[in-house]
Amino acid sequence: MKQFIAIAFLAIIFAGCKQDHKKNFIINGSVANTQAKKVYLEEVPVASMQPVIVDSADILTGKFTLKTEALEDAVYNIRLDALEFPVASVINDAPEVDLSITMSTRNPQMPEKFEVKNSPASQAMKDFMVAFNDKMILLVNNTHKLDSLRTTKVADSTLAPLMQTIKQDGVALREYALGEIKKGINPALSMFELGYYQSTANGQGLGLEPLDNKQVVALIDDVTKKFPNHIAVAGLKLNLQQEIKAAEDRTWVGKQAPDFTLPDVSGKPVALNSFRGQYVLVDFWASWCRPCRAENPNVVAVFNKYKTKGFTVLGVSLDDDANAWKNAIQNDKLAWTQVSDLKKWESPVVPMYKFGGIPFNVLIDPQGKIIAEGLRGMDLENKLTAIFP
CATH class of the missing domain: 2.60.40 (Immunoglobulin-like)
Structure with missing residues (x-):
């Protein structure tokens, strides 16, 4: 969705x-x-x-x-x-x-x-793109700077001011885009601005929070009320509502997390339900997965920041080589519980959680309900910041 x-x-x-x-x-x-x-x-x-x-x-x-x-x-x-x-x-x-x-x-x-x-609408569209892109340059530059600092393994206290700046700039850019969309001087312009923001916000690690389904439908509904004779916007609203309903049947968000039990690095069985009472990120990864390894520093950073506040991580590896798996855990400094049946894609957790690629994760609340999925980069940081202000 x-x-x-x-x-x-x-x-x-x-x-x-x-x-x-x-x-x-x-x-x-x-x-x-x-x-x-x-x-x-x-x-x-x-x-x-x-x-x-x-x-x-x-x-x-x-x-x-x-x-x-x-x-x-x-x-x-x-x-x-x-x-x-x-x-x-x-x-x-x-x-x-x-x-x-x-x-x-x-x-x-x-x-x-x-x-x-x-x-007037063309001039407003041009002004929007110029202002939006100028703000994005600052956000991207600071995000790249943060990524570089993380590779040097500096202390979280050193990263905190920059992370806060990225968060504030992301919020400001989001509010700017929303304000322009709501001005509603032209239906094509509003829809362009909405698509421009969403496609940018869905880029990984940019510190922007995409609008959720209800917000998007509400914005489009406002446009249809202001411009009731615009056929394409009216059709889009109907089409989007149908897609959202279908997507709600597919997403894990709002559903109870399926329980599973897998052995940890010492062979001891570990059940997902044993983490009840905490916010737990179930992180599906593997030592051979380059995007997973690239994402690990982000997970390490949020684990270290929130582990004393009721947050933890459960790593679920799709490895089939025990040594490669354990070496990756040590090299990437993954200090949370790790489990794997070493069956790679034949592991029962794959059809259970219905994912077709890694990295993939779900964030589970203390009652065992999934509240987010597919969180990477600043999206993970932003979600946890909202939970632990």
Whole structure:
């Protein structure tokens, strides 16, 4: 469900929609510092990730004109030939828009800037992207700095101020995005901003908390109330509600954790139920799994920070080599209980928890109920910070 909300703002096609209310949309454009000979107009309905070319034009003495018809407001990308990514984006909230693009002389693949006139929604979208990306640069730089410090194995007290800064910056960026989405000056703009935030927040280790299912539906519901005649948003709301209902049947969150018993490194049987009364992260990993090993320092950090507050970790390895498993535990300094039946993917815990890849984890509350799954990087830190403020 998490990935659906991040990227599944797909175009909703309704059979039988009347086409006689389409409106013309014209872009009068200019582009500087490019050798491109052709320009393409891509429609991206309701900020979907599925652009469709709706027009093209030759670039003559740096100028071009693009035209299309649209039933309702949507996002449009402008892409130059031979370039993979768009060089500008606009919204058809006006019948005619003036657009000027200046390509970078240092990097011909990237625009240095673009200016749009006669389109308030297009200008607002541009302002949102600029402000959002500026804030993200600070967040990414600090996250990379934190990752580097962790590899040097510095004390938690040294990391704490930077972790707090990342958390505060993440909260501020989230609030900024929510504020812009709720302004609601244009349905296509609101949906673009929502998709932009969710796809970024679902990136691992960026310190951003994705909006949950109920928040996303509430935001889309607000848009449908402000713009009741926008067909795609109304269809998206219905489609999303159906997807959420289906996802609720698949997710572990809110369900009791299936119990299991596996031997620890000394061969002693350990039952998951023996951890009742604590918050326990059941961490499925293996010594041969590189992403797992890369994630281990993050788990070590939160274990050391919260182990005296009622939090622990239960490592469940999908190894089949006892020596490799025990060496990895020692080398990665995994100081919590580790269990494995050394059956790799044949272990009964795999179909029991229905995961198809590792690392994978579930966070269980003191009553044995799963309250989160798939927590990695700053997502794990943020979740525990919310539990242990």
